[in-house]
Amino acid sequence: MELATILGLLLAASPPPSQADIERVQDVRVAKIGHDLVTANAGRCARRAPATGLLLGTSAAGRYPGVVAVLPGSPAAGVGIAPDDIIQSIGGTAMPMLGDPAFKDASAWMRAVHDRLDAGLAAGSAVLAIRRGERTLSVELAGVPACATRFVISNTRALNAGADGQYVRISQSMFAEFRSDDELAAILAHELAHNILDHRAVLDAQGVSRGLFGRIGKNAAKIRETEIAADALSLTLMHDAGYRMAAAPEFWARFEKKHGYGIFADATHLNGRRRVDMLNAEIVRVEAR
Numbered sequence: 001m002e003l004a005t006i007l008g009l010l011l012a013a014s015p016p017p018s019q020a021d022i023e024r025v026q027d028v029r030v031a032k033i034g035h036d037l038v039t040a041n042a043g044r045c046a047r048r049a050p051a052t053g054l055l056l057g058t059s060a061a062g063r064y065p066g067v068v069a070v071l072p073g074s075p076a077a078g079v080g081i082a083p084d085d086i087i088q089s090i091g092g093t094a095m096p097m098l099g100d101p102a103f104k105d106a107s108a109w110m111r112a113v114h115d116r117l118d119a120g121l122a123a124g125s126a127v128l129a130i131r132r133g134e135r136t137l138s139v140e141l142a143g144v145p146a147c148a149t150r151f152v153i154s155n156t157r158a159l160n161a162g163a164d165g166q167y168v169r170i171s172q173s174m175f176a177e178f179r180s181d182d183e184l185a186a187i188l189a190h191e192l193a194h195n196i197l198d199h200r201a202v203l204d205a206q207g208v209s210r211g212l213f214g215r216i217g218k219n220a221a222k223i224r225e226t227e228i229a230a231d232a233l234s235l236t237l238m239h240d241a242g243y244r245m246a247a248a249p250e251f252w253a254r255f256e257k258k259h260g261y262g263i264f265a266d267a268t269h270l271n272g273r274r275r276v277d278m279l280n281a282e283i284v285r286v287e288a289r
């Protein structure tokens with residue numbers, strides 16, 4: 001039998017991926033694209049935090065954070081940190097422990113883990129105490145300059161994405177809509193652009209309500225301005241991180257046809273055709289730069 005045939009049979013025989021496998025692949029995709037965007041565009045960000053290429057989560061044994069994945073070519077990969085390693089301390093300070101009553105839930109704990117990592121690396125490099133099986137290793141890790149935004153996947157059925165100044169959130173349901181990493185990058189770059197441009201603070205300072213009444217009248221016009229600015233900057237962010245800019249208008253044209261924009265459809269966004277035209281015009285500008 002040809003090797004390809006054997007591989008084909010093996011693949012056909014393997015069980016379908018579990019929900020945990022699917023979520024892990026989604027987490028790694030978002031971490032990789034997020035890492036590319038925040039490192040390539042570090043110079044555009046007023047608020048920075050070191051990026052390491054570590055994707056952390058719960059560990060199989062114990063309450064310290066475990067390494068879910070290490071992005072290829074990242075600082076963490078360079079010093080030999082590996083999946084399933086358990087990070088016990090940084091710079092001699094213990095990592096926050098899951099289940100500590102100080103954290104109301106697992107996401108509060110994960111936020112504290114990332115804060116501890118950022119603080120430990122703020123001055124440059126730091127020594128991590130890592131548990132690997134029966135061994136404890138000391139590894140010196142230094143991050144690379146990056147925007148301070150962190151990327152998370154929210155477990156909701158709604159098709160949406162958002163940015164709050166610190167985080168970019170994308171709903172799990174959105175993943176069925178993406179045909180490529182470039183399209184996923186388009187959404188993450190748009191939300192990252194909101195954070196870089198400090199849109200939440202800008203709208204708060206203008207007294208713009210983003211609630212139910214934010215979608216009509218003068219508030220809507222102000223929000224729409226931020227949406228246009230985020231779309232425009234998102235293309236530069238994609239381009240500089242090595243993603244294909246045309247994926248943005250392609251995604252939105254297809255998404256609108258299918259969902260009529262879904263929850264993105266309100267007075268705060270340009271409607272479909274105009275948005276796609278604006279994105280295409282901006283691509284020409286970025287390419288001519």
Ligand SMILES: [Zn+2]
Nearest residue numbers: 190194227230
């Ligand atoms: Zn937006």
